[in-house]
Amino acid sequence: MAQAKYFELSDARSEGFFNISEAAGASGVSAKMIRHYEETGLVPKAGRTVAGYRIYRDADVHVLRFIRRARDLGFTMKEIAGLLGLWKDKRRASADVKKLAAKHMADLDARIAELQGMRRSLEHLVHCCHGDGRPDCPILDDLAGAGRA
Amino acid sequence: MAQAKYFELSDARSEGFFNISEAAGASGVSAKMIRHYEETGLVPKAGRTVAGYRIYRDADVHVLRFIRRARDLGFTMKEIAGLLGLWKDKRRASADVKKLAAKHMADLDARIAELQGMRRSLEHLVHCCHGDGRPDCPILDDLAGAGRA
DNA sequence: CTTGACCTTCCCACGGTGGGAAGGTGGAGA
DNA sequence: TCTCCACCTTCCCACCGTGGGAAGGTCAAG
Missing domain, CATH: 1.10.1660.10 (Multidrug-efflux Transporter Regulator; Chain: A; Domain 2)
Structure with missing residues (x-):
């Protein structure tokens, strides 16, 4: 250019x-x-x-x-x-490139772990919810803080 | 409110x-x-x-x-x-909540898979790079398209 | 010469969050 | 009562990456 x-x-x-x-x-x-x-x-x-x-x-x-x-x-x-x-x-130095890439890989790992944590919690909730026509729902109860607050 | x-x-x-x-x-x-x-x-x-x-x-x-x-x-x-x-x-209906949550879980799975794909590719490249003082670097070579273009 | 497909710049949107300026209020202490 | 500071308010701007679209210019083919 x-x-x-x-x-x-x-x-x-x-x-x-x-x-x-x-x-x-x-x-x-x-x-x-x-x-x-x-x-x-x-x-x-x-x-x-x-x-x-x-x-x-x-x-x-x-x-x-x-x-x-x-x-x-x-x-x-x-x-x-x-x-x-x-x-x-x-x-x-290829070491500099590798360092940058390794740093990014660590970032990816952190992000993946974060999402997996969300996924795990959500999976548990979804598993607990009977998912029928009735209104009572452990997912909402959890978000509302039933088990914590 | x-x-x-x-x-x-x-x-x-x-x-x-x-x-x-x-x-x-x-x-x-x-x-x-x-x-x-x-x-x-x-x-x-x-x-x-x-x-x-x-x-x-x-x-x-x-x-x-x-x-x-x-x-x-x-x-x-x-x-x-x-x-x-x-x-x-x-x-x-608790089914509606469950559906929304399940959809979100699928989104999380997709995002996780995407990041894991990146991580895998990157891991391979990082593994291939000797990471010393020399300039030749498979990571840059790959990004530059050496193996594909 | 017209037409349609391109190019240009410009502004606006999303998600979600933060920073900071300018001005008004509340309450505590001198 | 006055002063001071911490808080409140609204407003605009930033990040990152991407897309949409308007208004206007240009190019090539018919």
Whole structure:
């Protein structure tokens, strides 16, 4: 990215550029999100045609795909910014990447444990509820604090 | 809730009312969120003192605690609105509550599975990364699409 | 030249929570 | 009574990630 506003769109295309929806299709990141990532500085500003259309090269699409995959692994935007920095830095230590990934894995574990705790409690309640036409319901009783307050 | 603006705060207190921070402390819902729930209609508008301070009875705190517990189980606001409706309706069928809870449990399961999928992929990558001072790193390679694109 | 599909920027929404500013009140102590 | 501080009020702004949609410009094909 970061080219000057040189091209007509047709010229840009023949020079191997994509427009934003092509970049979106090729990367799996929506056009909306591509603009958003640019705005927030996650990716550098895209080049533009004389008419102001954003244009993308293969390398740019590659970056977007990287982001997409990181999102699929649940990394936050901040973490992805860190990963992109490490990716660009050819002298990085793999230990730094591993540390970031391990941290994220711990976050995932915490979140999973939290959800499993909810699930366990809920399962118990659902199990206790006869679930028929009568109004008495242990689920509501529990939420209302019957057993605690 | 839904009392007219009758009281001075001191009178209200002696009539068994709480102010918002007391209600917050007793229910585990922050004052900020109590106002938010009122604004969004999840709970009815609180009574007020002549000076405009919100006042709460035990029953109101009870409702807030119900909401708090439902949040702790991961129910969304919309689901909680449903649960509150069922709670208030003394002629509800417990089957309706059970259905709502079972649906939420399925949502939790889906979310857990999603996170576990991420965790598994990530674990594999972290395991493959030697994590030393050298720059080559299977985690970044994977994100960059080495094995797929 | 028209038409339709794209592009641009801009604002708004969701969930749920928090921070903080600006101004009014309550109650305790001097 | 005055002062002081903690609390209350409303209001707007932020986070994260994503989508919807309006208003206006551009491009390519017919």
